[in-house]
Amino acid sequence: MSCANQGDAAKFLKSFLEEFPNPLGTEDQLPVSPLSRKVSLQEVKGESLDLGLRLLSDRNAPSWLGAAMCNAAVTELLKDDLSPHYCPKDPEQQPEDEQGVVLLQSEPLQRLFINKLREVCVAWQKQLPSPGSSSSLTHSCSVHAIRNTRRKMExxxxxxxEFNQLLGLKDGVDREYYAVFDGHGGVDAATYAATHLHIILSQQEALKSHAATAFKSSFTLTDDMFKIKAKRERLRSGSTGVAVLLTPDRLTVSWLGDSQTMLVRQGEPVTLMDPHKPEREDEKKRIEDLGGCIAFMGCWRVNGTYAVSRAIGDFDQKPYVSNEADSSSVQLNGDEDYVLLACDGFFDVVRPGDVPGLVLEALREGRGSGDDVAQSLVAQAKAAGSSDNITVLLVFLKEPQQLLTHETSSRTGEGGATAAATVI
Incomplete structure (x- = not known):
């Protein structure tokens, strides 16, 4: 660990303990609201890590330190006897298929988790553990999301x-995880997927040998978990999703529905996926073989309802709306420029072939800075007529300035070649 990192860590640990000099008491208000009032044992890890990351990020914790602290705290939390936080069972109100589901009260559980974070701070002030070998992945990214003209942001x-640090993976393979979830009928399904998919992915044995298979299983398991919550809380929302896992030499993509990702290599778009849409011929056949139909009502819809053919949630239309994700994987050779993830609010109005030019235009406007590229792309989609929520997440596989320099030199080279041809 560098002296600078060590100094940043020591400074943050000190400030955190100044804010929380004593453990939270049973009546103390939580500094960050939990996502749910009640959670199952399966959901404890995801909900706790979400709260911990928000708590530490709001206080400007170095990202590597925040991930490591959350992992250490949730590991200790899960060793504890959590039965004092169980919700009392009411068999008359609990569906038969949920009789065995143990629910916990979120607020006291998260007080305990924050106290675990505090204990980690106390211990690490005395001796900061080594973070292990530093990651070889140092990708910068640009993200922007807007509600647009919709009533809610879903x-x-x-x-x-810090995928490995947050989830305790120590197999020596550096990983980064990025995802976009596009909710409909409410934000619950999208929030659930954003909270739990990466947790489930990290627990798949296949992750180390075949990440694409691990991704597909993780989407299905996330949907299965959300189904229990949705039934318990009478939730009717759904969400498409696209996620990528980056290692030093491979990009693995998985998707459910019409959110998309694309790779750009040497200025050219590379197709990674075919989004699931009701009008896609194989999707149409799958739905019809199940006894359903697709109907055009402003856009193609499954059984006249949802405009997506695969999603997390939407249980009133399962199995016509499938929870089976697709995955693909591509070897990285160092020629890649960036990978872009976005919801249909972007891709419905912007063609993938136009993305490289729009990104270069944004880089020129930003004088080589990639910070505002996603914001520029979102603005382009809105100007092109999108009224939907729009989220764009761009991960640079080369430094943004390098992309701009390469583009400028390419144009100069082309100009030189043209001039030489003219002379001849």
Missing amino acids: DRHMILK
């Missing part, structure tokens, strides 16, 4: 550059 996204 998109969610996740950026986890």
Whole structure:
């Protein structure tokens, strides 16, 4: 660990303990609201890590330190006897298929988790553990999301550059995780997927040998978990999703529905996926073989309802709306420029072939800075007529300035070649 990182860590640990000099008491208000009032044992890890990351990010914790602290705290939390936080069971109100589901009260559980974070701070002030070998992945990214003209913002996204540190993976393979979830009928399904998909992915044995398979299983398991919550809380929302896992030499993509991702290599778009839409011929056949139909009502809809053919949630239309994700994987050779993830609010009005030019235009306007590229792309989609929520997440696989320099030199080279031809 560099002296600068060590100094940043020591400074943050000190400030955190100044804010929380004593453990939270049973009546103390939580500094960050939990996502849910009640959680199952399966949901404890995801909900706790979400709260911890928000708490530490709001206080400007170094991202690597925040991930490590959350992992250490949730590991200790899950060792504890959590039965004092169980919700009392009411068999008369609990459906038969949920009789065995143990629910916990979120507020006291998260007080305990924050106290675990505080204990980690106390211990690490005395001796900061080594973070292990530093990651070879140092990708910068640009993200922007707007509600647009819709009444509610139902998109969610996740950026986890410290995937291994947060989830305790120590197999020596550096990983980054990025995802965009496009909710409909409410934000619950998108929020649930953003909270739990990466947790479930990290627990799949296949992750280390075949990430694409692990991704597909993780989407299905996330949907299965959300189904229990949706039934318990009478939720009717759904969400499409697209997620990518980056390692030093491979990009793995998985998607459910019409949110999309694309790769750009040497200025040219590379197709990674075919989004699931009701009008896609194989999707139409799958739905009809199940006894359903698709109907055009302003856009193609499954059984005249949802405009997506695969999603997390939408249980009133399962299995016509499938929870089976697709995945693909591509070897990285160093020629890649960036990977872009976005919801249909972007891709419905912007063609993938136009993206490289729009990104270069944004880089020129930003004088080589990639910070505002996603904001520029969102503005382009809105100007092109999108009224939907729009989320764009762009992960640079090369430095933004390098992309601009390469583009400028290419144009100069082309101009030189033209001039030489003219002379001849």
